[in-house]
Amino acid sequence: MSTTTLRVKIAPAFRIDASVLLPVPLAELSIADIERIVLPAGNERCAVGDLFAVSRDQSVDAGPALVIDGAGPWLDRVGAQMDGGHLAVHGSTGDYSGWRMTGGTLHVDGHAGHFTGCEMRGGRLTVTGDSGDFAAGALTGDMEGMTGGTLTIHGNAGARLADRMRRGLVLVGGDAGAFAAARLVAGTVGIAGSVGPRYAYGMRRGTLLLAHAPAPLPSTFTTGGVGFDVFWALLVHSLAHEITPFSQWRADHLPIRYAGDLAVDGRGEILIAG
Template structure:
């Protein structure tokens, strides 16, 4: 059974805190006293873990253990002032009870991060691997790129049960993003590759500048982009493999059947034109 470290918020600091130092594997190698002395940046200020959190140590239950991971970190009573939760995480299992601030899972490369609440802007920004789940809503630029950078998400799986803000998966190059609710404007904009599924409604300008990749929709949009054209056959095998890979994901994506082929649209013809929108009715 793996080691579990629990951080329970006891005294909110009154300002935003960079929590990127709070990673499961790193904390598993430290004593409780050492963890309490960790200094967390907070803009022009700083705080000590022991002043903000109550730290405890125990054994992880099987339900919290990550496959092939030897460390679990649980953050309780989390609030949106906690930024960069799970940033650059490479291994282990991090569970957050409550909401997080911006940059959760920033450049995450491995492990499992589960946020049982809402997440702020830039969640899974430039994510490279692992699995990130948000049970609530999410802000803008999820799975996207930092301003000025050329690549968004390049690997891993991001699942958002609720709604997501603008610029979902902007410049995404690889990976899987599933949204159980609605998406804001410019969803899948400048998509280079990867797969995005949106169960709810779309904002304006979705699939803008889409070069390659797949956008899965469970609702037919009121208006298709003028730079996409209908048609396309011979993707039966691809569809069967995709449906199989989604079997363990959230509904409705897990409920699709290979025999029910979606309606396909190709584009964005203003750029490469090799992307596709699949509408599953």
């Protein structure tokens, strides 16, 4: 297959909707056709060729690939509804990166804005920097956040991380803001750094992994729980190739377990492995 590269000529002074810039459909177009694609930009529009220098290299990759070089926070909806291929971004992205993504891999070599991986359903999304609010969460008025796939944020995450998340894996290498894993329905959320206030608020099911014991612990969670050593061994095995410290946890070092949120008859759990 081939690798298509979009290299930013001059950063615009307005926001761009990049949702049509996906590796699979672009692989089927010629360079000239790609340059003629019109991108929404608020009340304006601009052609791809006006913003990017487009090139293509033949490769032996397993699938179509797209590289966006020189991106900035003005580029919204990168990888939105992506269903396959590989998309690599050199630079930061704006809001809604990986929104409702169902497949493929999206790698942001920089920071990402708000709603990163929002309502994500599959695939793998990696952010090497920080992410804004509502990562892996739900849009306002929607009942479900992330329902599948893997979201890895190497830096810090903003408020409302994994709000209403129902399935999938979210790992944060740094800190998370207020209401992390709030209203969690299912899935696994791991935070290596500190967590903001009201974490695990309204948690019904699912697992919140913490590398460090927070202070204070929610009053609606209770200590206890035995016989989860098999679950822990399987979880540790699945994290073996993820970011540290999650990849360094051992099956023979059981975490401290808390169950809740009892205020909503929750059957979730907080596991503190540090």
